Amino acid sequence: MSxxxxxxxxxTMQFGGVVxxxxxxxxIDRGEIVALIGPNGAGKTTAFNVVTGVxxxxxxxxxxxxxxxxxxxxxxxxxxxxxxxxxxxxxxxLAPTPDRITRMGMARTFQNIRLWxxxxxxxxVLTAMHCRTTGNLFTATFRLNRKEEAxxxxxxxxxxxxxxxxxxxNERADALPYGKQRRLEIAxxxxxxxxxxxxxxxxxxxxxQETDELTAFIGEIRGKFGLTVFLIEHHMDLVxxxxxxxxVLDFGRLIAEGTPAEIQNNQRVIDAYLxxxxxA
Amino acid sequence: MTRDRKKTIFLAAVLLVILAAGVAVDxxxxxxxxxxxxxxxxxxxxxxxxxxxxxxxxxGLFSLGxxxxxxxxAVAYGVLxxxxxxxxxxxxxxxxxxxxxxxxxLLGGGTVGTTVGMLLALAVGxxxxxxxxxxxxxxxxxxxxxxxxxxxxxxxxxxxxxxxxNALGPITNASNLLRGYPDFQHVTSYFLLAGxxxxxxxxxxxxxxGRAFKAIRDDEVAAEAMGIxxxxxxRMAFIISSFFAGVGGGMxxxxxxxxxxxxxxxxxxxxxxxxxxxxxxxxxxxSVIASxxxxxxxxxxLRGLDSGSFLGINAPGLFKNGFRMAxxxxxxxxIVLFFRRGIMGDKELPDLLGRRPKRRRKEAADK
Numbered sequence: 001m002s003x004x005x006x007x008x009x010x011x012t013m014q015f016g017g018v019v020x021x022x023x024x025x026x027x028i029d030r031g032e033i034v035a036l037i038g039p040n041g042a043g044k045t046t047a048f049n050v051v052t053g054v055x056x057x058x059x060x061x062x063x064x065x066x067x068x069x070x071x072x073x074x075x076x077x078x079x080x081x082x083x084x085x086x087x088x089x090x091x092x093x094l095a096p097t098p099d100r101i102t103r104m105g106m107a108r109t110f111q112n113i114r115l116w117x118x119x120x121x122x123x124x125v126l127t128a129m130h131c132r133t134t135g136n137l138f139t140a141t142f143r144l145n146r147k148e149e150a151x152x153x154x155x156x157x158x159x160x161x162x163x164x165x166x167x168x169x170n171e172r173a174d175a176l177p178y179g180k181q182r183r184l185e186i187a188x189x190x191x192x193x194x195x196x197x198x199x200x201x202x203x204x205x206x207x208x209q210e211t212d213e214l215t216a217f218i219g220e221i222r223g224k225f226g227l228t229v230f231l232i233e234h235h236m237d238l239v240x241x242x243x244x245x246x247x248v249l250d251f252g253r254l255i256a257e258g259t260p261a262e263i264q265n266n267q268r269v270i271d272a273y274l275x276x277x278x279x280a
Numbered sequence: 281m282t283r284d285r286k287k288t289i290f291l292a293a294v295l296l297v298i299l300a301a302g303v304a305v306d307x308x309x310x311x312x313x314x315x316x317x318x319x320x321x322x323x324x325x326x327x328x329x330x331x332x333x334x335x336x337x338x339x340g341l342f343s344l345g346x347x348x349x350x351x352x353x354a355v356a357y358g359v360l361x362x363x364x365x366x367x368x369x370x371x372x373x374x375x376x377x378x379x380x381x382x383x384x385x386l387l388g389g390g391t392v393g394t395t396v397g398m399l400l401a402l403a404v405g406x407x408x409x410x411x412x413x414x415x416x417x418x419x420x421x422x423x424x425x426x427x428x429x430x431x432x433x434x435x436x437x438x439x440x441x442x443x444x445x446n447a448l449g450p451i452t453n454a455s456n457l458l459r460g461y462p463d464f465q466h467v468t469s470y471f472l473l474a475g476x477x478x479x480x481x482x483x484x485x486x487x488x489x490g491r492a493f494k495a496i497r498d499d500e501v502a503a504e505a506m507g508i509x510x511x512x513x514x515r516m517a518f519i520i521s522s523f524f525a526g527v528g529g530g531m532x533x534x535x536x537x538x539x540x541x542x543x544x545x546x547x548x549x550x551x552x553x554x555x556x557x558x559x560x561x562x563x564x565x566x567s568v569i570a571s572x573x574x575x576x577x578x579x580x581x582l583r584g585l586d587s588g589s590f591l592g593i594n595a596p597g598l599f600k601n602g603f604r605m606a607x608x609x610x611x612x613x614x615i616v617l618f619f620r621r622g623i624m625g626d627k628e629l630p631d632l633l634g635r636r637p638k639r640r641r642k643e644a645a646d647k
Binding site for chain 1: 480483484489491492501502
C-alpha cells in the first residue's frame, strides 16, 4: 500500500444554502508537497478548516494516516437543504476537536498570522510543545518533570536555529517583521511534532525575495523533518516551484489536478483565473 | 543566565525582608493593634487576589464568583473547627447542630493537633470549593467573556442564599454567626501560609500548564490549533483558582473571628477585582502590592474620613460616614487614569531589575 497521509473523501461543506466546498476528493502521499489553489472565495480555507476540525463537514469523510478521523452526514434541517452528492453514503458522525487532530499529527498555520503576541519568540514555540507533555499538573507545578522541560527547551533552541530566529528569541512575537512572524508560526507548528503540515497562504504579504526564501525553506524542512506539506497559496511562482502536485478549486468544486506543468496548460484553470471570452 | 540569578537573589531578599518584618511586628505590637489587623487582612486578600488573577489575568476567563468560593471555604473552616463544647451555644437555634466533631480536637488538640486540624480544615474548604467549581464549570465555562462573568456572579449569589437557608441550619447555622473557632495569632503564620500558597500558584503559572493558560488568554483559536484542549484547561484553571479562593475564604474567617454568610456579597468580589486591576492584570506581585495598598488605605489611612478627623483636620460635618468611599473612588479613578495597566502592568517585581542594563546597553550601542 502506498503511504497515504491524507485522504479527503467526498467532502461537502454547506453553510445554510451556500455550498462552500462541493464534493471534494483529494489524496496526499507521504513526503509530497501538494498545493491547493483557486481564485478568491473558491473554498480553499474552508477545505483546510474541515480537515483541521474547525468545521464539521456536511457530508463526507477525512482519513489521516490510514485512519478515518472525520465523518459526517446531513442531519436535522440540513437533510432537506442538502444540495451535494453522495447523500446517504455516510452514516456516522465523527468530529474530533482541532486540538485532538493536532495531537494526531497535523499542524497548521493561519492565513492571518495568529501568534501569541504578548509572549516571546521562545515562549511561543515552547508553549506549542505543551500538547506533547507527558507530565501531569502536579509533576509540572512541582518541577518533577525537569528532564522533560529541559528537553523541550533544547528542542526549541534547535527549532529556532532551524528557522533562523535564534537571535530574536527574547523579542515579543508582535515585534517581529512580517516575514519572521510567518517563520515563527511555522516553527510553532513544527513544535507540535507533526507528520502533515498545513500552510494557509504562507507567502501572503511577502515580497518576491522573501517568497523565494520561503520556497527554499519549505523544501528544506520537508526533508529535515520528514514532513508532508499541504498548502494554499496565491503566489504562483512559489506553487509551481515546490509543488509535486496541484489541486485547483473553483466555486467549491475541484476543476483540475496534476503536476505544475499540467496545471499551467489546463484550459479550465486558465478560464477560471482569467475568465472566458464572451465573443468567442 | 546571570540576570536570572540576580532576579532570584533579589526575590529571595525581598521575601526575607517581608518575613523579618512579620516577625518584628509579632514581637513589637500587641495582636489587637490596627497594623496587625491590616497586615493579616491584606495577606488574605493578596492570596485571593492572586487566585483571581490566575483566572482573569492568566487564563483570560473573566469570572466574578470569588466571594462564593470564599464563603464555601470560610463556612467549611468554621464548621470543622468549632470546639464541640461550644457548639450548643453557637448553633443555639439548631440544637447544637448536626456535626459533632472538630478537626483540631480529633487530632488530639495541643499546639500540633490544633495547627494541623486548622490546616486540614482550610484544605477541606479549598477542596469543597474546587468540587463546586467543577460542577458550576460544566455549564458556565461554555460561555465567553461578559456572559461568563454574569453567570459566575449569579452562582456566587445563589451559593450565599443557599447557605443562609434555614433547612441547612444544622450545618451552616443559616444566617446566624459561626464563631469560637481557633485562629492563628501571629502575622508570621499568615505570611507563611499565604506565601507558600502564592508560591505554588507562581510555580503553576511558570510551568507548561501555565504556558497553556496564557496561550488560551492570548489566542484561543491558535491555542486549540496547537493541540491545547480548551475545555480541559479552562476547567483546570477555574478549579485551581476556586481551590485557592476557598482556602483564602477560610483564612478570612480566621482573621474576622466570626463568619456570617451575608458578608460574602458580590461587593467582596469587586473589592478583589479592584485589587487585581490596580495591581495589574497578569502580575502576581502587582496583586500582592495592590492588596496591601488597598487594605492599608481603606482600613487604616482613610478611616479618619469617616469618623470626623483626618490628618489633623477636624471636620465632623464633612468627614462622616461614607465620605471615605467618596475619596476612595477619586483615588481609584486617578490610578486608572495614570496607571492604565495597573501598578505593575504584566511585569513582576524582579523584572524591574532587568530594566537598567537594557537602557545601558542601548546607550552603549548609540555611542
